[in-house]
Amino acid sequence: MTVQPFTPLNADQDGHIWDDSEQLLCCAVVPEAPNVATFSFVAPSGAMFRYEPGQFLTLELPVPGGTLWRTYTISSSPSRPLNISVTVKAQPDSMGTRWMLDHLKPGMKIKASGPAGMFTLPTKRSRKYLFISARSGVTPTLSMTTYLFDRGTDIDAVVVNRARRPNEIIGRQNLEHMASRVPSIKLHFIVEEDDPYRVWTGLRGQLNQIMIGLIANDYLEREVYCCGPEPFMNAVREMLIALGYDMDNYH
Numbered sequence: 001m002t003v004q005p006f007t008p009l010n011a012d013q014d015g016h017i018w019d020d021s022e023q024l025l026c027c028a029v030v031p032e033a034p035n036v037a038t039f040s041f042v043a044p045s046g047a048m049f050r051y052e053p054g055q056f057l058t059l060e061l062p063v064p065g066g067t068l069w070r071t072y073t074i075s076s077s078p079s080r081p082l083n084i085s086v087t088v089k090a091q092p093d094s095m096g097t098r099w100m101l102d103h104l105k106p107g108m109k110i111k112a113s114g115p116a117g118m119f120t121l122p123t124k125r126s127r128k129y130l131f132i133s134a135r136s137g138v139t140p141t142l143s144m145t146t147y148l149f150d151r152g153t154d155i156d157a158v159v160v161n162r163a164r165r166p167n168e169i170i171g172r173q174n175l176e177h178m179a180s181r182v183p184s185i186k187l188h189f190i191v192e193e194d195d196p197y198r199v200w201t202g203l204r205g206q207l208n209q210i211m212i213g214l215i216a217n218d219y220l221e222r223e224v225y226c227c228g229p230e231p232f233m234n235a236v237r238e239m240l241i242a243l244g245y246d247m248d249n250y251h
C-alpha cells in the first residue's frame with residue numbers, strides 16, 4: 001500500500017477534527033523496547049486529532065480468523081494534533097498486539113474508534129502531579145507529561161515508572177528529553193533487575209513508603225495518577241492509604 005502524499009495544513013483543514021468514521025493511516029512504527037512499539041497515525045483527510053491526555057482508542061485488528069478489537073491508551077499528546085500514537089506491548093501469548101508488531105506497517109490503514117475514557121487530567125487545574133506507572137502502564141503518563149511540557153507554564157510533575165529492566169523502560173528517551181529541559185519535571189525509574197553487564201544507578205525493587213518520600217517529599221500535596229498491572233496499582237493504593245494520602249486526589 002502506498003503512503004498518501006504529504007498535505008500541508010491550510011485554512012480549510014484548520015479546525016477539521018478527525019472522527020472515527022475515517023480510517024487511520026499508519027505513518028510510523030518505532031520500536032521502544034523488546035516486544036513494544038509506538039504506532040503513529042495520521043488522518044488521510046488531513047484532519048487533526050482532539051482528545052484528552054489519558055484517553056484511549058479502540059483499534060480493529062484484522063488478524064487471520066477474524067477481527068479483534070483492542071483498546072490502547074493514546075501515548076501522544078493533543079498539543080501535537082497532526083498525528084496520534086499508541087504504544088503497545090505484546091505479552092508472550094498475545095494475539096492482537098502481536099499482530100500489530102508483526103504486520104502493521106507505515107502505509108497501512110486501520111479502523112479505530114474513540115477517543116474515549118475518563119482517566120484524564122482534572123478540569124480544575126492542579127499544579128502538582130505525581131504520575132506513577134509500571135511497565136506499559138506508562139502510556140497515559142507519556143501523554144500527560146508531554147501535554148504539560150508543551151503547555152509550558154507552571155508544570156510541577158514527578159514521574160515514576162517501574163520496569164522489569166532498564167532496557168524495558170518504555171518512553172525513556174522522550175521522558176528524559178522533557179525532564180532535561182524543564183527543571184520541574186522530575187523523573188525516577190525503578191527496576192526489578194539490572195541489564196546484564198550494564199551499570200544501573202537508579203532505584204531498584206518495589207515502590208515503597210520510604211522510596212515515595214525520597215522521590216517526592218510533598219507527595220501528600222500532589223494529584224496522583226497511577227497506571228500499571230493490577231497488583232502494582234493495588235500495592236500503590238494501599239501504600240498511599242497507609243500514608244494518609246487524601247484518596248480524593250487519586251486517579
Ligand SMILES: Cc1cc2nc3c(=O)[nH]c(=O)nc-3n(C[C@H](O)[C@H](O)[C@H](O)COP(=O)(O)OP(=O)(O)OC[C@H]3O[C@@H](n4cnc5c(N)ncnc54)[C@H](O)[C@@H]3O)c2cc1C
Binds near residue numbers: 070087089093095139
Ligand atoms: C483502558 C485501557 C487502556 C489500555 N492501554 C494499553 C496500552 O497503552 N498499551 C498496551 O499494550 N495495552 C493496553 N491495554 C491492554 C490492551 O487493551 C490489551 O488488552 C492487551 O494488549 C492484551 O491484548 P493482546 O491482543 O496483546 O493479547 P490477547 O490476545 O488478548 O491475549 C491476552 C490474554 O488473554 C488470553 N485470551 C485471549 N483471547 C482469549 C479467549 N478468547 N479466551 C480465553 N483467553 C483469551 C490470552 O491467552 C492472553 O493470556 C489497555 C487496556 C485498557 C482496558
